[in-house]
Amino acid sequence: MVAGQRRGRRIMMTDAERDAYLAEQRTCRVATVSADGRPHVGALWFTWDGTSLWLYSITRSLRWSQLREDPRVAVVVDDGVEYAELRGVELRGEAVAVGETPRTGEPCPELAVPERLFAAKYFAMDTMPHDGRHAWLRLTPQTVTSWDFRKLAVPPAA
Template identity: 80%
Template sequence: MSATQRRGRRIMMTDAERDAFLAGRRTCRVATVSAEGRPHVGPLWFVWDGTSLWLYSLTRSLRWAQLLRNPGIAVVVDDGVEYGELRGVELSGRAEFVGEVPRTGEDHDELGPPERMFAAKYFDLDTLPHDSRHAWIRLTPDAVTSWDFRKLTGA
């Protein structure tokens, strides 16, 4: 990651902790901004490959339309109920559209690994079924911030 987290180093996740956390969570919240500056936040499934967050989004969604106009994106994945259990990761940068839109399953070298990960994580399958309604967004973050409040309590 190009940006280093400055505050909260005591509760910051290591790279291995971050990777394990992201692999174990199913839903993220994706923030985009309209042309008028209105924010929109919505839940979405994702996979993390250790470098990039891959989002499989409906192409006829507000999220998709906003990212076409403004590729700035922020994503939060978090967990915990009580204060001492809170942990999460925020990733931000520019969205990139990868592959055909909508995705029909044409061969695409970059999409093989995330599609296999996504199929296994969400469908317990080896290959991802394509519905011609979704397509891939890749976020290779410019900034990553993480927190794990369990480190404050020694959990």
């Protein structure tokens, strides 16, 4: 179960708004930490299936090695230039590897939906290309925080 957002309820996205936003955005920033506390943040492509965020990461990356030691992760997807345009979603929880590492395309029913969504989003294809260098990480968030400052221009409901 995802913990509720306590602050900023006026600018919080509804579930439908969040799902649509995550479906249209292309890049997220993934924060990990090493065993000795060194943080790392990097950009990554992703897909959202309505429940989990799926990250397709190079397996020889610092991100991957840090997640093997400590699976805790924070991910931010945001956009906007002017203050009144800012919106985004932060998801926190533990990343879990799914499928073979690295991914070569072996049958994995759990990856059918994320691979279809990812292939359509980034490659305009029906099937996922595999390069033997990337693998899947699934983040089923324990906490989700969202904001859409565009809502500040709308008077609150009475």
